[in-house]
Amino acid sequence: MIKVHGMALATCTSRVLLCLAEKGIDYELVPVDVAAGEHKQQPYLSLNPFGQIPAFEDEDVKLFESRxxxxxxxxxxxxxxxxxLRSGCLKESAIVETWMEVEAHQFNAPMRTLIHQLILNPLGGSIPNEKIIETELEKLGKVFDVYEQKLSVTKYLAGDFLLHG
Structure with missing residues (x-):
């Protein structure tokens, strides 16, 4: 049985859960109490030495890093x-990989900062920093402009081919 160690509402854990759901794969979600610091202690550190969620087990395969x-x-x-991943076609696979890199390097950083400022800071009793929010919204807006342009000509960011398979 596949085990995903993390919290369902955490972005990186949900990325893995979404992939599992898309593929219809059974799994067990093993809750990690981040508030209590479980992710920074053994035995969790044996699964992810960086003390972040999620961690993953599939028989003898143990991985971390959601992507x-x-x-x-x-x-x-x-x-x-x-x-x-469109593994049957090099061209389509390269296009998918490109948009996955865009998500990782262009979208993720401003979105993560915004989630921290707008959701996590208030939950922790801190006031969001409006200057940071403004800066990150500007960055994210540029990413969305690129997404909108691409989606005006294709069904998905990586093209129309996902309709066929």
Whole structure:
């Protein structure tokens, strides 16, 4: 049984859970009490030495980093449901990889900062920093402009081919 160690509402854990759901793969979510610091102690550190969520187990495969876990799942189960990585076509695979990199390097950083400022800071009793919010919204707006332009000509960021498989 696949085990995902983390919190369902955490962005990186939900990235893995979404991939599992897309593929229809059964799994067990093993809750990690981040508030109590479980992710910074053994035995959790044996799964993710950086003390972050999620961590992942599939028989003898133990992984951390949500994007690596998702790629592993998409590759291992490429014949189940949609081939998310388009592994059968080098051109399509390269296009998918490009947009995955855009998410990782252009979208993720401003979005993560905004979540921290707008949600986590207030939950922790801190006041959001309006200057940081303004800066990150500007960055995110530029990403959305690129997304909108691309989506005006294709169904998905990586093209129209996901309709066929």
């Amino acid at each position: 690596a876990i998702s790629k592993y799942l998409a590759s291992k189960h490429k014949d189940t449901g949609t081939d998310l």
